[in-house]
Amino acid sequence: MTKPKKDIKFQHRERRQSRGSMSDSPTEERNGANANGNSKSPTRHANSEKQKGADAAAGWATDDEKVPVKEQSEFEKKRQTFITRAIWTFVMIGIFFGSMFAGHIYMLIIVTAVQIISYKEVIAIANVPSRARSLRFTKTLNWYFLGSTMYFLYGESVIYYFKHIVLVDKVLLPFATHHRFISFMLYVMGFVFFVGSLQKGHYKFQFTQFAWTHMALYLIVVQAHFIMNNIFEGMIWFFLPVSLVITNDIFAYICGITFGRTQLIKISPKKTVEGFVGAWIFTVLFGFGMTNVLMRSKYFICPVNDLGANIFTGLECDPNPVFIPHTYQLPFIPPNWTHLPTTASISPMQFHILVMATFASLIAPFGGFFASGLKRTFNIKDFGDSIPGHGGMTDRMDCQFIMGFFAFMYYQSFIAVYKASPGSVIETAITGLTPEEQVEVVKLLAKHLVNQGQLAPAALEYLGEQFQMLRR
Incomplete structure (x- = not known):
């Protein structure tokens, strides 16, 4: 039975092949068959040629021109990205300067928004696995720890800078005098809730999440708190560090693409030693010039004593001695060389800005390198898409956090003038x-x-x- 079946299949296949090999078939003559037995309709061929011509005339690539189409598509994509990035750059610049000139309270709102968005982006990196594991309360705990930390830090700033308001208010006084204990108990409640939410089989993952949350709180929320304190101490202590980092970033790019040759660090292959050093020089020069301009405005150099003040109303205070010019004897000038000046009048702030510009150029970029390493660890390009064309908020603020922290510590250590104030006297009288x-x-x-x-x-x-x- 199997043998006849094979013969039938063989004969059928042979019959089909013989039909396809007939060169004098009327059908092939009608369709214009070639010598190899491949047939193509003259009408379809002509139409396809006309379509190619029409596509070429209309600017569309044909089958033989696929490479230019891809190049054009890539060019359009880069062009659109550049336009979006430029538009949002000007939008951010406008919001920044508008808020700064409108008053300190608006800058505090901006910093708070940046702080929350950056924290959200960093936490979101680790929240993806938690959703996959269906772990409850992980995201809730992240936001609870953010709230309790902000309550502690904001409360410390408000009590320190506005003692004369908080400590004389009957409702706010208990919260002010017991602020640290209340903050500690809020944290303990979150700690207990975390321990109670531990699930068997996920201990290692949940403790990793706990550590990740605390790292984000320290690197973002705590450092942003000191940036807020810089605003309270005077707008200059906020604006100068921010502008120094931005200037350094711009000139590092310009110097790098102009004459950069030597790779600086492997974690960021595009960073060069020449760009690093060149940006330092330009940042120092910018710092000297910008400081000279800002020192002339009391709105920038005065501590905040009125949250309703703006660039038009201004502020009044006794300037910090660091802004008052001092006369210095120039070294290495022979006494008989009368044609050369032997003294110079310089404010001490010009010497301090040299230190701050150096930190912004040589140390603050490592905050960006840290962020680059973190992104490479999780195999992501950006922390998010909060800013169109720029990526996430953290991508723009990675160097600003550590720079703001340094500015506060440097100001408190070498520049701040400590003296009794009505708020401090009232605090001592009430608490002691x-x-x-x-x-x-x-x-x-x-x-x-x-x-x-x-x-x-x-x-x-x-x-x-x-x-x-x-x-x-």
Whole structure:
């Protein structure tokens, strides 16, 4: 039975082959068959040629011109990216300068938004596996720790800079005097909740998430807190560090593509030693010039004493001695060389800006290298797409966090002037004296003001009567 079947198949295949090999077939003559037995309709061939001509005339690539199409598509993609990036660059510049000139409170809002967005982007990298594992409360705990940390840090700043407002308010006083204990208990509650949410089989992963959250809190939230303190100390301590980092980044790119040859660090192959050093020189020069301009405006050099102030209303204060020019004797100038100046009048801030510009050029870029290494670890190009054309907020702020932290520490260590203020005196009286002792302080202070002619004697008598009425 199998043998006839094979013969039938063989005969059928042979019959089909014989039909395809007939050169005098009317069908092939009608279709214009070639010698190899391949047939093609003359009408279709002519139409295809016409279509190719029409495509070429219309600017479309034909089958033989696929490479130019790809190059054109790539060029259009880069062009669109460049346009989007340029537009959003100008948008960010406008928002930044508009907020800075509108008042300190608007800059605080901007920094808070940057802080939250950056934290969200970094946490999102580690949240993807948690969703795959269907672990509950992981994302909730991330945001809870952010909230409790911001409550602690913001509270510290408000109490420190606005003691005269917070400590005299009946509602805010308990929160101010027990702020650190409340913050600690908030953190402990999150810690207990995390331990209670541990699931068997996922311990290692959950503790990794816990460590990742705390790393993000320290590198982003804590450092952003010190940037806010820089705003409170004076707009110059915020604007100068930010502008130094941006200037260094721009000139590192320009110097790198112009004469960069030697690779600087493997984690960022495009960074060169020549660009690194060239950017340092230009950043120092920019720092000297910008400092000279900003020192002339009290809106920039004065600490915040009115959150409603702006560039038009300005601020009033006694300038920090670092902004007052000093006369320095120039070294290595012979006394008999009268045609050369032997002294120079320079404000000490010009020497401090040399240190800050050097840090912005030589140390702050390592914040960007750290971020590059982090992205390579997770095999991602950007931290997110918060800013069209620029990637994530963290991609733009990776160097700013560490620079702002350094600016605060340097200011507190070498520039800040510590003296008693009404807020600090009130804080000491409220937290260190009993109510009876506080009343005595008020009486003595009123008596001193009467002796100095600042108060009328009747005011002292009035205070004495009021205290006696309260005792009754």
